[in-house]
Amino acid sequence: MQLEYAPAPESRGVVDLKPSYGLFVDGEFVDGHGTSFKTLNPASEEVLAEVAEASDADVDAAVKAARRAHSRTWGRMPGAERAKYLFRIARIIQERSRELAVLESLDNGKPIKEARDVDVPQVAANFFYFAGWADKLEHAGHGTESIGVAGQVIPWNFPLLMLAWKVAPALACGNTVVLKPAETTPLTALLFAEICQQADLPPGVVNVVTGAGATGQAVVSHPDVDKVAFTGSTEVGKAIARAVAGTDKRLTLELGGKAANIVFEDAPIDQAVEGLVTGIFFNQGHVCCAGSRLLVQESVADEVLERLRRRMSTLRVGDPLDKNTDVGAINSAEQLARIRELSAAGEAEGAERWSPACDLPERGYWFAPTVFTGVSQAHRIAREEIFGPVLSVLTFRTPDEAVDKANNTPYGLSAGVWTEKGSRILQMAGALRAGVVWANTFNQFDPTSPFGGYKESGYGREGGRHGLAAYLKGGE
Amino acid sequence: MARLDVRKTYKLYVGGAFPRSESGYTYEVLDAKGRFVANASLASRKDARDAVVAARKAFGGWSSRTAYNRGQVLYRVAEMVEDRRPQFVAAVQQAEGLTAARAGGVVDATVDRLVWYAGWTDKLTQVVGNANPVSGPFFNLTTPEPTGVVAVLAPQASSLLGLVSTLAPVIATGNTCVVVSSYARPLPAVTLAEALATSDVPGGVVNLLTGSAATLGPWLAAHMDVNAIDLGGVVGLDGAEGSSQQLATELEVAAADNLKRVRRAPAAEPDWTAGPGLDTMTDFVELKTVWHPMGV
Numbered sequence: 001m002q003l004e005y006a007p008a009p010e011s012r013g014v015v016d017l018k019p020s021y022g023l024f025v026d027g028e029f030v031d032g033h034g035t036s037f038k039t040l041n042p043a044s045e046e047v048l049a050e051v052a053e054a055s056d057a058d059v060d061a062a063v064k065a066a067r068r069a070h071s072r073t074w075g076r077m078p079g080a081e082r083a084k085y086l087f088r089i090a091r092i093i094q095e096r097s098r099e100l101a102v103l104e105s106l107d108n109g110k111p112i113k114e115a116r117d118v119d120v121p122q123v124a125a126n127f128f129y130f131a132g133w134a135d136k137l138e139h140a141g142h143g144t145e146s147i148g149v150a151g152q153v154i155p156w157n158f159p160l161l162m163l164a165w166k167v168a169p170a171l172a173c174g175n176t177v178v179l180k181p182a183e184t185t186p187l188t189a190l191l192f193a194e195i196c197q198q199a200d201l202p203p204g205v206v207n208v209v210t211g212a213g214a215t216g217q218a219v220v221s222h223p224d225v226d227k228v229a230f231t232g233s234t235e236v237g238k239a240i241a242r243a244v245a246g247t248d249k250r251l252t253l254e255l256g257g258k259a260a261n262i263v264f265e266d267a268p269i270d271q272a273v274e275g276l277v278t279g280i281f282f283n284q285g286h287v288c289c290a291g292s293r294l295l296v297q298e299s300v301a302d303e304v305l306e307r308l309r310r311r312m313s314t315l316r317v318g319d320p321l322d323k324n325t326d327v328g329a330i331n332s333a334e335q336l337a338r339i340r341e342l343s344a345a346g347e348a349e350g351a352e353r354w355s356p357a358c359d360l361p362e363r364g365y366w367f368a369p370t371v372f373t374g375v376s377q378a379h380r381i382a383r384e385e386i387f388g389p390v391l392s393v394l395t396f397r398t399p400d401e402a403v404d405k406a407n408n409t410p411y412g413l414s415a416g417v418w419t420e421k422g423s424r425i426l427q428m429a430g431a432l433r434a435g436v437v438w439a440n441t442f443n444q445f446d447p448t449s450p451f452g453g454y455k456e457s458g459y460g461r462e463g464g465r466h467g468l469a470a471y472l473k474g475g476e
Numbered sequence: 477m478a479r480l481d482v483r484k485t486y487k488l489y490v491g492g493a494f495p496r497s498e499s500g501y502t503y504e505v506l507d508a509k510g511r512f513v514a515n516a517s518l519a520s521r522k523d524a525r526d527a528v529v530a531a532r533k534a535f536g537g538w539s540s541r542t543a544y545n546r547g548q549v550l551y552r553v554a555e556m557v558e559d560r561r562p563q564f565v566a567a568v569q570q571a572e573g574l575t576a577a578r579a580g581g582v583v584d585a586t587v588d589r590l591v592w593y594a595g596w597t598d599k600l601t602q603v604v605g606n607a608n609p610v611s612g613p614f615f616n617l618t619t620p621e622p623t624g625v626v627a628v629l630a631p632q633a634s635s636l637l638g639l640v641s642t643l644a645p646v647i648a649t650g651n652t653c654v655v656v657s658s659y660a661r662p663l664p665a666v667t668l669a670e671a672l673a674t675s676d677v678p679g680g681v682v683n684l685l686t687g688s689a690a691t692l693g694p695w696l697a698a699h700m701d702v703n704a705i706d707l708g709g710v711v712g713l714d715g716a717e718g719s720s721q722q723l724a725t726e727l728e729v730a731a732a733d734n735l736k737r738v739r740r741a742p743a744a745e746p747d748w749t750a751g752p753g754l755d756t757m758t759d760f761v762e763l764k765t766v767w768h769p770m771g772v
Binding site for chain 2: 125141234237238239241242245246253255410425429430434435436437438439440441444446448449450451452454455456458459461464465466
């Protein structure tokens, strides 16, 4: 007997979408002076809203507002008072969590299950965590002096969570911010701006300027921005590093990755397969720390791949708002084209491609979960970040070979190790050149735990006590 | 008849050996009063590349030494400098034009600085690392690890204390390095290389090039197998090619090619007698966070 899932759609009614959105500057929603753009639901290509583009002058106004707020209110406020604002924001996020989750799923294409159970709870947790630091900075080891105005540019894969990773520590340390959300996912940042109003946060402490690359460039290169924080591609990260060269601006970068997920023959295979699936198919693989390279020990490769394929066949791809959906929509046509291009390159270079049979919706941007076997280290799909639900499988014989292959990348964001042998875990954890190592687990995040990369995956850490360093003068 | 002195030509220190510059070029080193002292090798681009290869080769071994062992090795370096104190005093006196008493003070401070960093090797992890109380059943630990190969443009004025103050924290934390000495005052660095070669520092952990930071800097800053760069030696390099600020910017731009960690040049050379901060070490470490489930 074949059991089918009945549709279980989450209601959109909780979200009050406006036809158009302005910028959030100095505590008010204002018109932008650039060319407004549309944000789509990637699952249906339906236009969700029209969003203002911030011009250079708009960015300048936002930076001025942030500067004023830093020198007049926020920067001088006792930490205990800043803390209470952040606790208040955290609480409102919890209260409006369903609305935030549905809006995030609509604008991003991620499954409601993930927006509801991962993104939004983590957002609230980040504000709670950093709220508590605001009046305890003297114990953190980076001094207590804020840097000033932070220009923050965030990506589209976890729109609200990346906002929280940036805004919560910045505010806790007494900085004010000008935030530029991603072009394709601006809506939850604008809803967050509304939450700032609801919390009576002083004007100018948080400013949101929407737009594309040009707006982001205006933010990071503005002469009165003291600190730049960016999460996104390594290519743009390098351009930003060049742009701030020769200035006094402080910079943290959280960039791309090509993580190895290493499965040894003595691994708990069922758990490892779950970890592989989480590692690459969570959030459609739009995860900088995704486990996009499976390194499996030769002796168990066939068994692992068979179980992996079987598990992939049970993944439900489709309507992001359906509570049973595991894999949602690809965020944009542009990203879908990149995933298709790299997958085609994988086939052209001789790797074997496999996807489970799955019906993809006709409208919207979709890509079936895909695994490539017979991948060599020279293949583009083993070297380049695909940022989609595509897993490249390589094999190894000895732990040394696994380490060499895992580290054979300019990136160094994360890595996974699966083995029941404790001493091997610790040896591997030491040898892998990556900022986060997940052993017998993958894609775990927590506000208390620092996240960030080695090598071309960027510098600086977000989260934990270490995350404060990026936003305090003594944190260099 | 007075005995004719033997004039020396000093060599580079790369991979534990003392090669001449492959370019064959040398330059005249003058003392603080402008009198000829000796010839020094003028390191070339190829020498810089060889030094990076040596540093990379040494990284695995040095970074996996125990912290206690690295401390022992650094303490041994302090002993070697102390042992050669008269030679270092003379070198500093000659290079910086100090009185014997003041040059002696500089050497004493240098030895003390080495001892200070020797003691840090097995403490930094405890001071800058910590466990993280994540909201789930996981063991979660953050610890510092060395960044890799670090290019150090050593200070131009403080030829020994400044040099050791920038070099010691880099290797104390487990990095290996390619150091470009002060151009005009290279001989204390050469003497230090001799002390390092007779201490227990493995070959390749410290590679010392004498020559121009303005020439070697751009190659090191753009080198794709260098992980970090200290631009301190740019201070005071104003010359025909432009201001030191321009050079620093150019190097920082080049460093972005592989996202090197950059320690920017200060506005002026610091007072090296002041006690250093933790940042001298934390600028060249990476924080690694390890997760493991508990109870499953």
